[in-house]
Amino acid sequence: KNQVEQSPQSLIILEGKNCTLQCNYTVSPFSNLRWYKQDTGRGPVSLTIMTFSENTKSNGRYTATLDADTKQSSLHITASQLSDSASYICVVSWGNRGSTLGRLYFGRGTQLTVWP
Amino acid sequence: SQTIHQWPATLVQPVGSPLSLECTVEGTSNPNLYWYRQAAGRGLQLLFYSVGIGQISSEVPQNLSASRPQDRQFILSSKKLLLSDSGFYLCAWSDWNTEAFFGQGTRLTVV
Numbered sequence: 001k002n003q004v005e006q007s008p009q010s011l012i013i014l015e016g017k018n019c020t021l022q023c024n025y026t027v028s029p030f031s032n033l034r035w036y037k038q039d040t041g042r043g044p045v046s047l048t049i050m051t052f053s054e055n056t057k058s059n060g061r062y063t064a065t066l067d068a069d070t071k072q073s074s075l076h077i078t079a080s081q082l083s084d085s086a087s088y089i090c091v092v093s094w095g096n097r098g099s100t101l102g103r104l105y106f107g108r109g110t111q112l113t114v115w116p
Numbered sequence: 117s118q119t120i121h122q123w124p125a126t127l128v129q130p131v132g133s134p135l136s137l138e139c140t141v142e143g144t145s146n147p148n149l150y151w152y153r154q155a156a157g158r159g160l161q162l163l164f165y166s167v168g169i170g171q172i173s174s175e176v177p178q179n180l181s182a183s184r185p186q187d188r189q190f191i192l193s194s195k196k197l198l199l200s201d202s203g204f205y206l207c208a209w210s211d212w213n214t215e216a217f218f219g220q221g222t223r224l225t226v227v
Contacts, residue, residue: 034215043122043206043218044160089160091216103148103167104208104216108159 002027004092006107014115017080021110023073023090031093035064035075038087038109047075047088077112085114118143122207122219129226135180135194137222139207142188147209149190150216151182154204166190202226 004025013019025033032051036044048057048064050073057064061084063076077084090107122139129135141147151163162175164182172182179198183191190207202225210216 036216036218041204041221041223043208043220044216045218046215049215093210093216103165104150104162104210106152106160106162 002092002094002105004090004105004107006088006090006110008110009108010111010113012113012115013080015080015082018076018078019080019112021075021077021088021090021112023075023107025071025073025090025092025105025107027071027092027094027105029095030068030071031095033064033066033073034091034093035062035073036089036091038089040086044089080114082114082116085112087111118209118217120207120209120217120219122222124222125220126223127225129197129224131199131226132196135192135197135201135224137192137205137207137224139190139192139219140188141190141209144188144209144211146187147211149184150208150210151190151192152206152208154206154221156203160206163192197226199226 007022034049035047037047038044047062048059050057050066052068061078066073087109089109092105094103119142149166152160153163154160166172166184169184180194205222207219208216
């Protein structure tokens, strides 16, 4: 069964601290993995996208890693800011290259709260 | 560039009334289209996805239906809303190997 599991479910950190969010998946065949940030009441916004051959992808203070062998990904946030408070969602795309049947599998997200 | 439009942004409907949420995509052709629901404090739940005109896959049995009358138009409907239909509804599109782009969502409250 294709699934995406995220941990922790929620996390509270102090401003300026670093944190790491985890994503494990069983989606096969795997196409790519994306991390999204969703502010309350808004649509998710893409942070990073990684294909099978990519191990690390950075976007400012956000760094995503991917281990396709163990089917694990992490999102590391450095020097957290109050504006980082949001839900972070791991999304895995299913499907083979060239397939028009690709679809998305979503994790339930990690709710991050940054305190001053 | 590609854009996705979803409306309305908020909606308050009485129990038993019909529902129609519309989503349109610009700047791409033959996108994969998705409808998601997010209950308060919960993750995204896939409701429907479509790989082409008239091709709809339903993920969970429910009170809702979806249609794709045109290549870049995706509609979420209900004949009679239930209280449990309240939630945050998101439309999204993707190609097989590109990012998924989301609309801004519709906050539906059934009263």
